[in-house]
Amino acid sequence: MSDTLHVPPAQDSAASTEEEYEFFKVVQGYLRHAAKLVDVPDDVLTILSQPKQEIIIHFPVRLEDGKVHLFKGYRVQHNNILGPYKGGIRYHQNVSLDDLKALASMMTWKCALMGLPLGGAKGGIKFDPRQYSERALEKITRRFFHALGSNIGPMYDIPAPDMGTNADTMAWAMDTFVNTVGTRSMSSVRGVVTGKPIMSGGTEGRVKATGQGVVHCIRYWAEDNDFDLEGSHCTIQGFGNVGSYTAMLLSKMGVSTIATGDHTGYLYNPEGFNPHKLMEYVRKNGAIAGYPAGEAISREDFFKIKTDIMVPAALENQIGVIEAQNIDAKLVAEGANGPCTPEGEKILLDRGIEVIPDVLANSGGVTVSYYEWVQNNRSEHWTLEEVDARLETAMRKAYRKTKELARQCNTDLRHASYGAALKRLAAVYRERRIWP
Numbered sequence: 001m002s003d004t005l006h007v008p009p010a011q012d013s014a015a016s017t018e019e020e021y022e023f024f025k026v027v028q029g030y031l032r033h034a035a036k037l038v039d040v041p042d043d044v045l046t047i048l049s050q051p052k053q054e055i056i057i058h059f060p061v062r063l064e065d066g067k068v069h070l071f072k073g074y075r076v077q078h079n080n081i082l083g084p085y086k087g088g089i090r091y092h093q094n095v096s097l098d099d100l101k102a103l104a105s106m107m108t109w110k111c112a113l114m115g116l117p118l119g120g121a122k123g124g125i126k127f128d129p130r131q132y133s134e135r136a137l138e139k140i141t142r143r144f145f146h147a148l149g150s151n152i153g154p155m156y157d158i159p160a161p162d163m164g165t166n167a168d169t170m171a172w173a174m175d176t177f178v179n180t181v182g183t184r185s186m187s188s189v190r191g192v193v194t195g196k197p198i199m200s201g202g203t204e205g206r207v208k209a210t211g212q213g214v215v216h217c218i219r220y221w222a223e224d225n226d227f228d229l230e231g232s233h234c235t236i237q238g239f240g241n242v243g244s245y246t247a248m249l250l251s252k253m254g255v256s257t258i259a260t261g262d263h264t265g266y267l268y269n270p271e272g273f274n275p276h277k278l279m280e281y282v283r284k285n286g287a288i289a290g291y292p293a294g295e296a297i298s299r300e301d302f303f304k305i306k307t308d309i310m311v312p313a314a315l316e317n318q319i320g321v322i323e324a325q326n327i328d329a330k331l332v333a334e335g336a337n338g339p340c341t342p343e344g345e346k347i348l349l350d351r352g353i354e355v356i357p358d359v360l361a362n363s364g365g366v367t368v369s370y371y372e373w374v375q376n377n378r379s380e381h382w383t384l385e386e387v388d389a390r391l392e393t394a395m396r397k398a399y400r401k402t403k404e405l406a407r408q409c410n411t412d413l414r415h416a417s418y419g420a421a422l423k424r425l426a427a428v429y430r431e432r433r434i435w436p
């Protein structure tokens with residue numbers, strides 16, 4: 001056991017050895033395959049194969065050094081036939097148009113699968129938020145949302161937290177937006193973003209929602225497979241919002257998280273981590289590096305650990321061929337968006353490891369975002385019990401629908417989740433047609 005955490009070059013390291021992992025092409029591949037399975041007309045596929053709008057903004061911010069820095073911000077609006085565009089804002093040094101196109105389209109599939117009256121979008125700023133003070137983050141956020149202007153709105157496009165952003169970011173974003181619409185409209189537009197702090201119009205249960213959805217899916221899988229979760233093991237890649245709440249909620253069901261890792265390295269603890277303590281440590285220190293109760297291991301070893309459930313909850317493109325060959329688990333539940341490459345997933349499935357895909361597994365976040373938006377529009381505040389009960393019903397329904405379609409089409413859960421989403425979108429295009 002070593003007590004100093006070695007810091008491997010794990011930071012955002014990718015599974016794919018290709019220079020550029022073309023995430024959008026990967027998602028388009030899933031889309032095309034799923035469209036064939038559920039017989040979606042070519043016209044609908046053509047429309048859905050590209051986002052409706054891609055906004056790129058270079059905006060200046062004067063920072064603490066007194067100088068003006070130029071940032072590159074994006075908002076990709078994929079589709080709004082079901083309702084306003086919806087999706088997170090990501091702050092990360094690797095943010096790119098291609099990734100955001102993939103992620104925005106996945107929001108369209110998630111909302112359609114979950115039966116929400118919302119479309120899909122994703123945005124972000126290409127920078128490393130860890131290098132900036134809170135004051136600077138607030139300025140950058142406000143300047144970005146000011147620059148987005150009327151490209152967002154509570155009935156048009158509703159951002160939310162994603163990687164590198166949180167409830168604070170959403171409070172600043174909302175405050176900036178409401179201050180630009182004129183005094184008389186201020187209180188009616190709080191629903192312009194979701195994932196806000198509760199006192200500023202957020203909902204109960206949003207912070208844990210994505211992890212909660214992942215855990216519901218794991219529970220349904222366990223029920224289907226007669227698997228006793230009590231006393232079982234889990235490994236979690238990423239200990240941010242999704243990973244940490246997944247660990248915490250799993251621990252309530254008797255599942256121990258025996259290994260985890262983030263951009264600063266990986267830790268193993270065969271006794272299981274105390275998720276509350278680790279969460280508290282990460283809140284204070286920003287990462288798991290230096291956490292005393294665990295053995296530092298490499299990224300490679302992390303993927304070799306024998307476990308029951310593996311939850312990738314970090315970045316896309318993490319489980320490629322090598323990782324998939326090494327993973328020793330019964331289930332991979334995708335907390336992150338796009339963590340498995342198609343090649344990696346094929347190996348997992350061939351080896352009998354079930355994969356609950358992102359579009360289903362992590363859709364609890366946007367579902368509770370929808371509840372927040374409804375509460376804002378109705379000036380209501382629901383109890384945690386109400387939010388939890390609604391989420392459980394919605395997740396169970398989506399899980400069952402996906403399983404059933406997978407059975408009918410003789411396909412895997414990923415293509416079934418895309419298929420279920422596509423069926424709903426195609427039905428609406430069939431009814432409304434294209435005009436003019």
Ligand code: GLU
Pocket residue numbers: 086087088089110158159160161162163194195337362363365366367369
């Ligand atoms: N960023 C989250 C996701 O990828 C949540 C989006 C939302 O709440 O709108 O699903």
